[in-house]
Amino acid sequence: MMTKSLNRRRTDGDATRERLLEAGGELFAADGYATTTAKAVAARAEVSLSLIHYYFGSREGLYQAVLIEAHRRLVDLDDLRRIAESSLSATAKLRAMIGGLVRQATRRQLGWHIHVLAKEVFAPSGHFPVLFQAEVIAKLSIVKQILSDITAIPADDPALVRCVVSVVAPCTMLLLGARGAPGPLDQTRRMPRKVVITHLHSFAIAGLGAIASEHGRRDQVPSR
Incomplete structure (x- = not known):
């Protein structure tokens, strides 16, 4: 009892x-x-x-x-780990990760989580360090490892940190555009999801390939 x-x-x-x-x-x-x-x-x-x-x-x-x-609602750590630990190629893992963010940004009805995070970006409250420690660090580590597997650049190399920013930033902007900002962001998020995912993935792979070549790690990053 x-x-x-x-x-x-x-x-x-x-x-x-x-x-x-x-x-x-x-x-x-x-x-x-x-x-x-x-x-x-x-x-x-x-x-x-x-x-x-x-x-x-x-x-x-x-x-x-x-x-x-x-x-957590935007990017679930367990989902990200499942992608990272799957049998997919590194480039396919990146596509899956991008796909998850695009699906969040192109929903017809957005959850409050996107608006809360957007407000924190545009008008910081000073509480972001708590979020960073609790959620972002672990997820960032997984993303860095995926990009490292693609480029063969060590995860702690500053160049790979810049790669993370370059890959994540377009997805972040798309999420911010999901709040109703007019112009290219809103136009893009209204396009077919598959088209947007393919574009962002192709753009990311091309950039990662250029950086990998610049660092002499690999002559070419596979497109798939």
Whole structure:
């Protein structure tokens, strides 16, 4: 009986924490970190204000948890590991990674996670270092290894860091364009997904091939 009661409390607690994350994510996405109050989040989640402090310690702790959850929804670490550990070639792994980001950016209805991350990019709150430590470092390591496998450039080489930026930046811009910015970004995200994925992948492979050749690592990076 005690075990069942304890499990029930844990289940209820998980559900309450999830409601607060969802409510916080929706409000931070709509109004931004600076203007969203803990009281407003609690009201939207229909829970006591004290529960924000119980589960997250503070409004700041809640926002950090929202940022981490937003990044997980954008790029799931387990999914990224499955790609990296698959039998696909390194270039096919890169295409799968790009494909995941393009699918996020071209959804008809965007989740709050994209808007929260975009707001953090355009109006930094000072909480990004927490997100970087919790989520970005591990994912970045996997991406660097995939690019290293493609180019034969060591993962700790500064040139490979620049390659990461060059490969990820177009996908990031496409995600930012998903927020409704007019012009080429919006036009691109309205194109067929396969076309966009193929273009970004081909562009990335060509650039990686040029850098690999420049470093004398490989005469040519395979296109597939």
